[in-house]
Amino acid sequence: MRWRRYGEHAALLDCTSLEEMSAARATLTQAALDGVEEIVPGARTLLVVASTSALEAARSLLASADLSHPPAADVREVVLDVRYSGEDLSLVAEDAGRSVDEVVTLHTSAVYTVAFTGFAPGFGYLAGLPAELQQPRLSSPRTRVPAGSVAIADEYTGVYPRESPGGWRLIGHTEATLFDPSAEQPALFTPGLRVRFRSV
Incomplete structure (x- = not known):
């Protein structure tokens, strides 16, 4: 350090x-x-x-400090319901050498942690993506990604809080509100938050 x-x-x-x-x-x-x-x-x-x-x-x-053994803390957890029908789901499955159902199982079986936030208000970089699903960003980013899109890129998964350009691989969609500027806590994702995804 x-x-x-x-x-x-x-x-x-x-x-x-x-x-x-x-x-x-x-x-x-x-x-x-x-x-x-x-x-x-x-x-x-x-x-x-x-x-x-x-x-x-x-x-x-x-x-x-012994950073190899960080202190335990009471961690909040949220579960997001996801429809796994993203535009890149088949591509992710093909590149992973897995079936679409296996990709969904891998993504929903992991427990993620918001490592940090950035890119857009409410966007969290979620660590914990299974190694089998770690894939690069798209070679050509989209000019429009719908709000609520669940995506993966490199070692992270994330959810687009609003419509925006983006180059992550889209695998699903959630109706959860990720960012509400009028709320007492505008962003759902804050560093340290534990996140799970549930297929619906």
Whole structure:
């Protein structure tokens, strides 16, 4: 891990892997250090917005922490109902060397964790995609992906919270609301949330 200053009141932690970043985030979140205002995870980075003294405390904490065994925490879980009829479902099955039913079983049998958010308000990058389903993005992104589209790309699965362009492989659709700016908590997906998918 390597720390870098990120303005006057923040520091960016470069991590070696998604797992290390997730463990560092869990460690800092559970510690609830005074003076830490915000913790923003990325694929291999962790931005900590805090006072100078809190940043020093965060550095010391992570330097001595065993990130191979992150602290356990009470984790919320949501289950999303999905119609597995996405435009790329057959392509995913073909590239995986599996039947469509096997792809659905693999996708619904996994337990995912929101590793970080980005791309669009409410979009979460969900870690935990089975290795058999890990496939690259489409070579030519679509100009329009419907809201609620369930998709996969590389090591992640995700759900498009609104209509937008996108290059992930579409395997299904959910009616769940992923982002509501008028809600007390606008985004359904927040880092650390556990997610399951259920075929309907």
